[in-house]
Amino acid sequence: MAETGCKIRLQSVSKCFDDKCGKTAVLDEISLDVYENEFLVILGPGQCGKSVLLNIIADMDSADSGTVEFTGENNGQVGFVFQRYALFGWKNVLKNVELPLKLKGVDKDVRRAVAMKYIEMVGLKGFEKSYPAQLSGGMKQRVGIARAYTSGNDIILMDEPFGALDAQTRYQMQDEILKIRSKEKKTIVFVTNNIEEAIYLGDRILLLSNKPSKVMKEYVPDLKRPRKNTSSEFMRLRDEITETMDLAL
């Protein structure tokens, strides 16, 4: 792997939430490094706090203790792909995608060109003028991905981006994201609760435990791409991760 350097470093990140039954610890001293241009998958059971972790990295939530450090030129700016698409219903596809640049005050012609490039890349050419309500779930998430890339940031965080899609569309989108990645190098942190998705996509997989989450184990799938979920190595790794996950529950 061409992991040239550390991009994001988390040190002892902890987080508690107040709820009806008092304080619930969600993240327990999580430390991890994200390397440049890698596809890092954060895998964990439902409700384990994976999304919270991602929100903390994106500065949409704050940690109770611990630090998040961005190295190199990045000052914490990330592209973010949301589970529920989070598109602006009153904006068409083009305007949704160019929004990050518009907020930064980029000229109209420039941001149009960039947005069109990524709309084409996610296969939505011809749908620029459509509104989100007219698109299917898979297409909406393509818009979400195009928007994250348009932001121009070299780190893209994806929070269970295919969690709301049906199985068929989900497989399509997994291939799509790998295709996009082969065209444009980015550092990707991808959160999921789906073991097969993690193995299919990840250069590296970090397995989180149930709440309060800790990093349980790291896997580096030594599988040739395109990976096949029917290959024996794939299934062996899947069984191994499943067992470790079951132990944690």
Added chain:
Amino acid sequence: MYNEKKRSAWMKMLLNVSGLAMFFGIWELIVDIGLVSEKKLVAPSAVFMTFIDKLTNVVPDGNTIIAHTLTSLQLVLIGFLLSCLIGVPLGLLMGFFKPAEYFFTPIFEIVRPIPPLAWIPIVIVALGIGIEAEAFIIFVAAFVPCVINSYTGIQATNKTLLDVAKTAGATNAQLFFKVGIPSALPMVFTGIKVSFGSAWATLVAAEMIASTVGLGFMIQQGRNAVRPDIVILGMSVIGLIGAALTGLLSILEKKALPWRDLK
């Protein structure tokens, strides 16, 4: 599919028309067969004749129906537009910025339950007798729904959309104008429509303040002159114009929010 749509559109129209026809038919009938005395209730046909007559005749209230209608429209529009101009921004600010909410809510909650009519004496003292005082009464009636709907609408802004804009580096002003206000617009429009209804419905009350012209005044005069046809004509014009303008607002809403009816 297309035919079915067309058929249901016809069906809707047919039911609309027959509802109206039944209402006016029964009304006409109970007067014509003498179920109710003509001194108490006049038939719709007689009201229509009075309408034709009042287009040119200034008796008994000193003005034609056109003059009354225009005066009332002007009065309502002033009060209504003023309430939108002040109420909508106030509601949006209160719903989006906590300090504004804490600052304005107590006073708003106290003013809110006071009925518009209760303002009349103090308004006459403060603003005198005239269009200012009348417009103020209408303003008070229209103001509350504007504020409440804008407030509720912007408060319901999707938190994730705010996060999207925040991660893209949006400032507070950008969050307010680019995310909050567009998400609130459907509710703002609802508020504006409700406001208009309240404004128009308060017309007669507002024109109780020493008016000499206006639909509310015409109704009062009709009552004094024992002319039920004029009273009912005034009511009918208020009803018809109210319905027409509400319809106009709905069309405006559709034009302004084209994404709402997509599927």
